[in-house]
Amino acid sequence: MKRCKKIALALTLVLMVSLLFSTTAFAANGDVAGAIEGTWNDASGQIKTVVNKVVFPAIDLILAVFFFAKLGTAYFDYRKHGQFEWAAPAILFACLVFTLTAPTYIWQILA
Numbered sequence: 001m002k003r004c005k006k007i008a009l010a011l012t013l014v015l016m017v018s019l020l021f022s023t024t025a026f027a028a029n030g031d032v033a034g035a036i037e038g039t040w041n042d043a044s045g046q047i048k049t050v051v052n053k054v055v056f057p058a059i060d061l062i063l064a065v066f067f068f069a070k071l072g073t074a075y076f077d078y079r080k081h082g083q084f085e086w087a088a089p090a091i092l093f094a095c096l097v098f099t100l101t102a103p104t105y106i107w108q109i110l111a
Helices: 002-021 032-081 087-110
Strands: none
Touching: 032 087
């Protein structure tokens, strides 16, 4: 019973915090698309800056670590079995190249 109360309290706290920090976008005359577009236009600069300077570098770092770790394990498997498995390192390398180049073109696709 005590655990159930803790979970309920935690969910209530999360709900209250989300309601506290959320904002309402009002649509004039039922123009919901215009309200969403206006909100995006107001916040797009900040969103683009955060994504380009925080999100993409974090993803790049994670993929680079996984790529080199997988390359190392593939090399040790090659030393053990005599056959090099290229699939996993190739997929990680392709994902790394994609995320490294994504900031140059992703905003033209989304805009």
